[in-house]
Amino acid sequence: MGQLFAVEIIYRGVFQKTLAKNICRGIVLAAHNEGKLGISFGRYSDSPERNGIPAKSFAIVASDEQTLEGGMSQYEPKQVDVSVVLDDTLCAGTESWSWFGLQPVNQGVKPGCTLIVVTMEDVPTLLKVIHKKSVPYKLGILKGMASFSGMWNYKDDHTDVRILGAIAKVLPEMAKITSVEKYINENLKNSLKVTSARNAYERLKAIDVNPGQGSEEPTRQYALPNWQDMRDAVSIQGQPQGGPMTDPITKQVGGHQPARNDLFQKYSSRSQRPVVNFDTCTKCTLCWLNCPDGSFNVTPDGTYDVHLEACCGCGICAAVCPVPNCVTMVSDSEFHGNASQWELYKKDKPAYDAMLKLTTAVPPEAQRSHGFRYRGQYKEQVPAALEIAQKG
Numbered sequence: 536m537g538q539l540f541a542v543e544i545i546y547r548g549v550f551q552k553t554l555a556k557n558i559c560r561g562i563v564l565a566a567h568n569e570g571k572l573g574i575s576f577g578r579y580s581d582s583p584e585r586n587g588i589p590a591k592s593f594a595i596v597a598s599d600e601q602t603l604e605g606g607m608s609q610y611e612p613k614q615v616d617v618s619v620v621l622d623d624t625l626c627a628g629t630e631s632w633s634w635f636g637l638q639p640v641n642q643g644v645k646p647g648c649t650l651i652v653v654t655m656e657d658v659p660t661l662l663k664v665i666h667k668k669s670v671p672y673k674l675g676i677l678k679g680m681a682s683f684s685g686m687w688n689y690k691d692d693h694t695d696v697r698i699l700g701a702i703a704k705v706l707p708e709m710a711k712i713t714s715v716e717k718y719i720n721e722n723l724k725n726s727l728k729v730t731s732a733r734n735a736y737e738r739l740k741a742i743d744v745n746p747g748q749g750s751e752e753p754t755r756q757y758a759l760p761n762w763q764d765m766r767d768a769v770s771i772q773g774q775p776q777g778g779p780m781t782d783p784i785t786k787q788v789g790g791h792q793p794a795r796n797d798l799f800q801k802y803s804s805r806s807q808r809p810v811v812n813f814d815t816c817t818k819c820t821l822c823w824l825n826c827p828d829g830s831f832n833v834t835p836d837g838t839y840d841v842h843l844e845a846c847c848g849c850g851i852c853a854a855v856c857p858v859p860n861c862v863t864m865v866s867d868s869e870f871h872g873n874a875s876q877w878e879l880y881k882k883d884k885p886a887y888d889a890m891l892k893l894t895t896a897v898p899p900e901a902q903r904s905h906g907f908r909y910r911g912q913y914k915e916q917v918p919a920a921l922e923i924a925q926k927g
Contacts, residue, residue: 536605537598540566540709541612542702543643544592545629546621547806548584550683550906552577554621555592557695561718562594565699568714571596572603578611580631584686587804587847587906589629596709615643617706619698622681622806623654624867627664628754630803637755637803639666646670649705649741653679653694656868658742664871667749673741677701679923680916681806683906690913692920693731696723700732701739712736731924752871757798782835783878789835795845801828802873805848807864807905810894813838813880815861822852822862832877840877850905863895866903870894 542562546555559575566573573596581590593612597603606612620626620640628637641650650672652661658674665674677697684690696719703712712733719729777793809822816838823831823839830846831839841852848867856862880887904912 537602538708539598539602539606540596540706541606541615542594542596542617542619542706542709543612543615544594544619544621544698545625545640546590546592547625547681547683547906548581548588548590548804549586549686551621551681552584552590552686553684553689554682554695555590557689558619558698559592559594561695561699561715561722562702562710563596564722565703565710565714565718566596568717569710571598571709572600573597574603574607578631585804586849587806589625589631589803591629591631613643614645616645616648616709617702618644618648618650619702620650620652621694621698622683623652623656623661624681624806626652626654626661626868627750627752627871628666628803630755636757639668639754641665641668641672641749644668644672647672649673649675651675651677651698651701651705651739651741653677653681653698654868655680660868662744662749664752664868665749666754667747667751668744669746671746672744673705674744675701675705675739675741677735677739680903680920682920683806683904684913688913690917690920692917693728693924694920696728696732697735697924700735703732704736704739705741731921734925755800780832780834780840782881784881787835790833790837792832792842793829795829795842800844801847802844805846805867805905807848807850807903808843808846808867808870809841809848809850809852809862810865810891811839811841811876812861812863812891813877815858817858817861819857821855821857825851825855827851834877836877838877840875843873843875848905849907860895864905865894865897 544555563573563575575594578591595606626640630637644650682694699715703715716729775794779788780790780792781788818837828845830842834840850864853862853864
């Protein structure tokens with residue numbers, strides 16, 4: 536058997552599908568310039584994709600046809616030479632919409648191989664949320680904001696070629712940077728993209744991560760029933776109605792917290808979360824009425840608390856709120872966990888106010904998208920992305 540290389544691209548469903556496809560295609564065509572064979576494909580269980588749901592695409596490259604066929608015989612590569620994360624909020628764990636549970640983002644990385652993350656954060660910050668492994672690996676950072684577009688729309692901000700340059704740095708055995716540049720020149724015909732790929736190649740530094748270094752947050756797994764355990768006929772368990780909430784300080788009971796399906800939690804599809812200023816809330820009910828996932832609880836105070844395990848981060852609540860800055864969408868990378876904001880507000884208001892001030896005071900140029908686009912958004916965002924690509 537000859538040499539076999541596998542690369543996985545972890546991305547946000549729909550919002551980054553075309554980007555992931557273009558990267559995998561570029562890997563294969565760059566390797567072709569060295570006489571290697573390859574194939575790119577998406578994970579079957581991700582179809583049909585949902586907005587923001589963690590998904591994967593793969594590129595397999597081999598030195599000969601027989602080795603490539605052996606690699607293609609797998610449903611998906613269980614171990615990869617390079618794993619690329621296109622949105623740093625995925626570092627806390629990835630979960631397909633099918634029943635895989637929440638999996639560590641570095642789960643498939645071979646010992647001594649590399650995880651590349653597109654982010655504006657540093658290594659210590661990322662290691663607070665990336666799950667620890669029992670074997671050493673490398674962590675590389677490609678400076679940039681998450682590039683979101685759509686399934687039939689593409690934001691051409693050079694993220695694809697920058698990823699190709701970074702992969703050439705950490706895995707030159709698969710495709711050298713000269714092969715990447717040849718692919719860009721011959722297929723994309725853009726000299727500026729060649730420069731972006733070369734810049735990423737020269738600037739990427741991969742840091743050694745030791746065994747046991749990283750987050751100890753437990754992953755979420757599901758125990759699937761076998762056929763002997765299933766109920767007779769086709770039946771779906773009904774959901775109870777829920778009940779009131781309890782004030783953690785005064786113990787006052789009131790409001791309403793709906794019962795939710797604990798097997799269908801949508802937070803892993805979220806790249807931003809709503810942060811509520813309870814002091815300015817007018818109790819207008821618009822966030823509660825318009826949330827497509829029913830993610831708001833009615834507190835005993837009459838305000839509305841986000842049940843973050845059910846929130847997909849779509850931003851509708853912030854869009855419909857009539858009070859400026861009462862509901863603000865903030866990058867999910869600023870937080871750890873899904874604790875109740877209202878309970879923190881009631882238990883330690885000064886700490887909550889400090890958190891609110893810190894997380895919402897993000898300058899416009901540093902704000903990220905939650906994926907759902909508006910007309911003209913790409914045209915506005917591309918110049919800033921290109922500046923990062925050229926300056927690093």
